[in-house]
Amino acid sequence: MPTNSTTKKDYWIIGFLLFLSFVPSIAGLVRIFQLTTGSGYTVENQRFFNDPIPVILHIIAVLLYSILGSFQFAPGFRSRHLRWHRISGRFLVVFGLLSAGSGLWLTWEYPRVPTDGNWLFGIRMVVGVWMFACILLGFSFALGKQFRTHSHWMIRGYAIGLGAGTQVFTHLPWFIIVGGEPSGIPRDLMMAAGWLINFVFAEWIIWKEKLFRN
Known part of the structure; x- marks a missing residue:
């Protein structure tokens, strides 16, 4: 029987991850609405209207990944629903x-x-490859029944997947102090900071878990 503290911890973890997913999810749904209705067309988002299918698939995949994944990392919830964890994990x-x-x-x-700097293309490619590799490694370790290592790599992949949520906060000081949409190197750095914060946080969680088990 799970303790109250474990249940509260589950609520905090799930709630925090859903909170990080909230703003990007809303923005993604708005983007899908615009693309399907033809509204909100601008020069900046012209590329989405010219070829909408890939971005719609991306938004739906990210939305489902972030929301479904939030329930995977709550230890009490996971232990009480192992079958659900395994089945939903395959979809994840x-x-x-x-x-x-x-x-x-x-x-x-x-x-x-025009708002992207010279660094952002390379940063996005590195982040995308890293996330792809983390998920593949996590899945391969699960198949090999190395569940502890599987969990570590899935944490890494999910943390990168939630980068857009953290980027809301890395951009916030600019919006408050400077105002307007950042561009060039400042935008690149704020985008990179969101992924870096999540990467460091994931490694801290993994290190803490290893320390506790040892």
Whole structure:
């Protein structure tokens, strides 16, 4: 029987991950609405209207990956619903790989927008490849029944997948102090900071878990 503290911990973890997913999910749904209705057309988002299918697939995959994944990392919930964890985990792998793969395709194929600096293309490619590799490694370790290592790599992949949520906060100081949409190197650095924060946080969680088990 799970303790109250474990249940509360589950609520905090799930709630925090859903909170990080909220703003990108809303933005993604708005983008899908615009693309399907033809509204909100601008020069900046012209590339989405010219070829909408890849970005719609990317948004749906990211939305499902982030929301479904939030329930995978709550230890009490996971232990009480192992069958659900295993079945939904297979879908999570598909959504995660589709998120990373479509993100790489969008970065490679879509024309660069004027607000992007010279670094952002390379950063996005590195992040996309890293996320794809983390999920593949996590899945392979699960097949090999190395569940502890599987968990570590899935944490890494999911953390990168939630980068857009953290980027809301890395951009916030600019919006408050400077105002307007950042561009060039400042935008590149703020985007990179979101992924870096999540990467460091994931490694800290993994290190803490290893320390506790040892």
